[in-house]
Amino acid sequence: MDNRQTKPETLIARPDADGTGIDGSQRAIRDAIRDAIVDRRLMPGTKLTETDVGALFNVSRTLVRGALQALAHEGLVTVERNRGAFVANPSPEEARQIFATRRIIEPGILAEAARHMTPAHFRQLREQLVDEGRLMTERGQSARRAEIKASGDFHLMIAAITGNAVMQRFMDELIARSSLVIALYGQSTASSCGHNEHTQIVDAIEAGQLDRAGRLMVHHIHHIEADLDLRIRRANELRDVLLP
Amino acid sequence: MDNRQTKPETLIARPDADGTGIDGSQRAIRDAIRDAIVDRRLMPGTKLTETDVGALFNVSRTLVRGALQALAHEGLVTVERNRGAFVANPSPEEARQIFATRRIIEPGILAEAARHMTPAHFRQLREQLVDEGRLMTERGQSARRAEIKASGDFHLMIAAITGNAVMQRFMDELIARSSLVIALYGQSTASSCGHNEHTQIVDAIEAGQLDRAGRLMVHHIHHIEADLDLRIRRANELRDVLLP
């Protein structure tokens, strides 16, 4: 009950002014819930009662509402009027749209990032690939979660290299929602293909074969989507099943 | 204007449940402020005092804060802790990032939209082009604003044709911020080139020349950006007050 003063309360320096007006404890709440969703510790459809969340963080509903609203903007939470907030439960169609968007955006991001790549960036990417490879060999639920997360981080890292904050925000959202979709619809087998493909992409960039890198990226995203089972809608909420 | 396809919801009439938890009067406030910003009726840097806005709409600060936070998420408003919300005042660098993002995304959107185009869609686009052409010939401040808006609507219309709601949301944000940037940095002369380019793009799609259409789109966005004067840092209200 006392593990809440992790964040210093009175702050002279402003921790993070990103212009969204979210900071301090409200940002902490948002980030904690987001991490829990992306990490699958909160299952889709789970109700996020304002009072309960507020009690956990020792804040009033006011801040909780703000955080939930922010997450709703990112597509990780769904808010229904007079009913409350729920962890998003993306439909197969929504999942397809997310990956379709990624196939459109990411090759372009790759090309833009390539123009800014320095040896230091390549080193960073290679390190990321090593981490991914290590997680791939491990077994167990937590390693699996870490692998999904690491796989997303690879894509985010490329977006970060572009230095384009607007695109980075889009990618943040897409990767977070992708993680949710993978957690929902992913088949437990065979997600290791991703790592090889990441390596190939970096190789292609380093070899200056940008077109090839772009094509590899599109295929890679296709493969991630192909690894899903989007036929069934996995809903733990009847209301989601019954609504067409 | 809001041609976003709404997801099928419950049978009970709910004004607009888009999953963001924003509806009713809060949505009205957000949309009113957004329109005012995009239409240049609110100049960049203008303070949006919560009490004042609330008084205008006869609501409490609670709802105003929510609306401002939502707008901050879209990049149209900047919130500084303990200081309040201001109409966004995008820096030249931010402007460049916005257009860079559009150059990356929009050719892909075009290709995707082309796959879904029906004769009805072409008719709709042609009508849009006629409207643009008409506004182009008119003079005056209000016609100018309408022209900027119509130009953005063309791009949004193409995004809508893809049927991809995720991408549509990204484009909504990009177009809104672009309008803000154009209002800030646009040179009053020569924005009519846009209309011709739009026509050429539609022609190319209809002729099945997708590659050409994509290239035209990239050039078009380049031209919009080239028409800005990004040398001046944060052009402010003086120029607009003094110039007719």
Add this chain to the structure above:
DNA sequence: GAGATCCGAATTGTATACGATCTGGCGGAT
């Protein structure tokens, strides 16, 4: 007169209060 300091009005940040709406169960009528 220039500059520092302090105070009060204005504004924001957060919590709380209160009415509205939903949910689920109880009891009566058929």
Add this chain to the structure above:
DNA sequence: ATCCGCCAGATCGTATACAATTCGGATCTC
């Protein structure tokens, strides 16, 4: 027994209250 209305608890939506912070100006000092 089943269906229906009705009430109570839970939860949300919005307004208001109070604390914290900022900002501008009056005052004081040199």
